[in-house]
Amino acid sequence: NAGVMQNPRHLVRRRGQEARLRCSPMKGHSHVYWYRQLPEEGLKFMVYLQKENIIDESGMPKERFSAEFPKEGPSILRIQQVVRGDSAAYFCASSHRDSNQPQHFGDGTRLSIL
Amino acid sequence: GQQLNQSPQSMFIQEGEDVSMNCTSSSIFNTWLWYKQDPGEGPVLLIALYKAGELTSNGRLTAQFGITRKDSFLNISASIPSDVGIYFCAGPNGQNFVFGPGTRLSVLP
Numbered sequence: 357n358a359g360v361m362q363n364p365r366h367l368v369r370r371r372g373q374e375a376r377l378r379c380s381p382m383k384g385h386s387h388v389y390w391y392r393q394l395p396e397e398g399l400k401f402m403v404y405l406q407k408e409n410i411i412d413e414s415g416m417p418k419e420r421f422s423a424e425f426p427k428e429g430p431s432i433l434r435i436q437q438v439v440r441g442d443s444a445a446y447f448c449a450s451s452h453r454d455s456n457q458p459q460h461f462g463d464g465t466r467l468s469i470l
Numbered sequence: 471g472q473q474l475n476q477s478p479q480s481m482f483i484q485e486g487e488d489v490s491m492n493c494t495s496s497s498i499f500n501t502w503l504w505y506k507q508d509p510g511e512g513p514v515l516l517i518a519l520y521k522a523g524e525l526t527s528n529g530r531l532t533a534q535f536g537i538t539r540k541d542s543f544l545n546i547s548a549s550i551p552s553d554v555g556i557y558f559c560a561g562p563n564g565q566n567f568v569f570g571p572g573t574r575l576s577v578l579p
Contacts, residue, residue: 360512389566398558398571399513412565447512458503459560459567461512 360385360450361430362462369438370470377433377465381450388431389449389459390416390423399447405431435467443469472497472563474570482576489546491573493559502542503560503567504533513558517544549577 361380369375381388386407391399401415405425416423420438425431435442445466449459475494483489493502501520505513517528519535519542526533530547546553556572 362512391569399569401563401566401568404566449512458515458518460515461505463510463512 360448360460360462362448362465364465365463366466366468368468368470371439372437375435375438375442375467377435377446377448377467378430379433379448379450379462380430381448382452382460385450385452385460387451387457388425389451390431390433391447391449393445393447393464402433402446438467438469440469443467472561472568474559474561474568476557476559476570476573478573479571480574480576482578483549485549485551485577485579487549489549489553489575490543491545491557491575492541492543493561493570494541495561496540498539499561500539501562502533502535504531504542504544505558505560505569507556507558507572509555516557546575549575551577551579553577 360382363378388405390402393399403416403423404412408427420436422434445464447461447464449461451457451459477492503518504516506516507513517526517533522535522539523537524535532545534543554577556574558572559570560567
């Protein structure tokens with residue numbers, strides 16, 4: 357009964373490199389959400405995707421950040437040309453059927469930028 | 471957009487005490503969710519509420535959907551050390567959910 361799986365759990369990048377964060381939703385879930393969490397803060401919504409579609413990306417920076425959820429495979433959050441301020445925990449959540457169903461979270465990817 | 475407030479921001483209690491925390495919104499919600507986050511892990515869903523006035527329990531946890539539909543409450547009875555963590559409320563915001571800033575709970579032995 358696998359839950360939401362995120363990898364890697366920890367990712368270290370140098371400034372200017374690219375970071376790719378992966379998320380496999382719970383079995384049967386077709387809605388994926390990405391959140392960002394800074395230390396001692398709450399969860400900030402970034403993007404909501406269904407298979408092959410971005411539904412709401414209002415919380416995602418317009419530059420350097422992109423997300424996809426292909427027909428096959430995990431959802432990917434991609435950060436290009438990372439900067440120190442990108443250091444944070446990035447959480448993925450998934451839900452069943454429609455967007456107002458409770459979301460179930462993975463254990464996150466902790467991104468550190470050197 | 472929607473914003474949620476949680477109170478208290480943090481609390482320190484003795485093991486065995488009961489805990490109460492709340493979440494308020496400026497808008498009416500039709501769903502309230504309560505999550506707990508342990509250090510280094512993702513939030514775990516504790517309780518989901520779908521109707522004004524609804525009272526739902528999960529073990530020692532009880533949550534209520536406020537009758538004004540602008541607030542929700544979470545109570546923990548007879549706290550134990552593993553209750554330590556951050557408790558988040560969440561409510562619908564368009565096609566996703568907005569999360570409160572969290573209540574940080576510390577339990578002293």
